[in-house]
Amino acid sequence: MLRLAIVDDHRIVRAGFREMLADELGLRVEFEAASGEEALQKLREQPCDVLLLDLSLPGASGVDVLRAVRQRYAALKVLVLSGFPEERYALPMIRNGANGYLCKDCERDELIRAIRTVAQGRRYVSPRTAELLADELAGVSAALPHESLSERELQVFLRLAKGESVSGIADTLKLSVKTVSTYRSRLLEKLEVASNAELAAYALRHGLMVG
Template identity: 45%
Template sequence: MIRVLIADDHAIVREGLKKILALTQDINVTAEVANGAEIIKRLRGAADVDLLLLDFVMPGVSGVDLIGRIKACCADLPILVFSMHNESQIAFRAIKAGAAGFISKDSEPEILLKAIRKVAGGGRYIDPALAEQLAYEAAFPEQRAPHALLSDRELEVFRMLVAGKRVNEIADQLAISNKTVSTHKQHLMEKMRASSTAELVRYAVQNSLFR
């Protein structure tokens, strides 16, 4: 039996996942949490979780930062990222941070179940469409999109700016200073060749980022 911990801040998503997994004979949901802090608290000393099904973006610490903290706490726990961000660079960064798999929330239930079984068994799984895009970008690095040049932290600041958060709000959520956030913002805007936050938002919309 594969024992799964679901981490997603939307109750309706958690309920939908539980209904899908309840139809199987070999997968059981042992617990569910709604943010990063709850994940760490639930996993400490736990021996009843074989796989973490993780939403990439949740309140508080999330994304690659959260994956890093989870791996520091539970190095051997397989993480399958289940995200609305159907974008190759997000998938690449999640895998690089320590996740064993990445699928989109647009995926069919069969893909979800296949990914859970593969990752729980020690393998890796990436949404086929994203895997194809990653392979193309690896073969033709000169054609990578501008946001592929951003560091993980710059991409996180980019996402939060697009979500409408102010510098001080980003600083509080990431536990860094306002000055550091402003520096990241300056660097990412230079790399993106953007002169305003509005241009960043337009780029994100045009490239289907952070949906």
């Protein structure tokens, strides 16, 4: 029996996914969580095989949860189910440890295929994400600056873009203020911006605001 967890802050979305999976043999929803913190707490008590993870969550974002899962639960497969189109987050999330990326408006058959694919230890990419990867490999499209950010850089970037202070981010991510300041300087350089306001403008311009 394949054990699943659904992490999404909207009850109706969780119910929709649970209903889609209800009649599928060999799959069981082990638990649901409405926040990243709740998901990590439940994982300590109720192990599962595949985590269906939304990016936009209150408190700890999907990026934060992905990083924590990769540190603590190496065998757990993470399938990102997001309202954001593949062009925005699919490649960065897969590079940073997600086993697959799927839009929430997917069909039931595709969702089940994605779950079974990642459960077998393979990556799942939608046809659109595969096209993006192929274009990148062929040098057809230049990668956007944020697509090359590391997992930690992406975490800090999204929090700065939301207006969080360096000290606040340091507290949340259990880092020193100096370390977060270093990440900030690196982000300004990589994204070719000069201030937090420009970081926020970049995030808005590319549709990257989560949470």
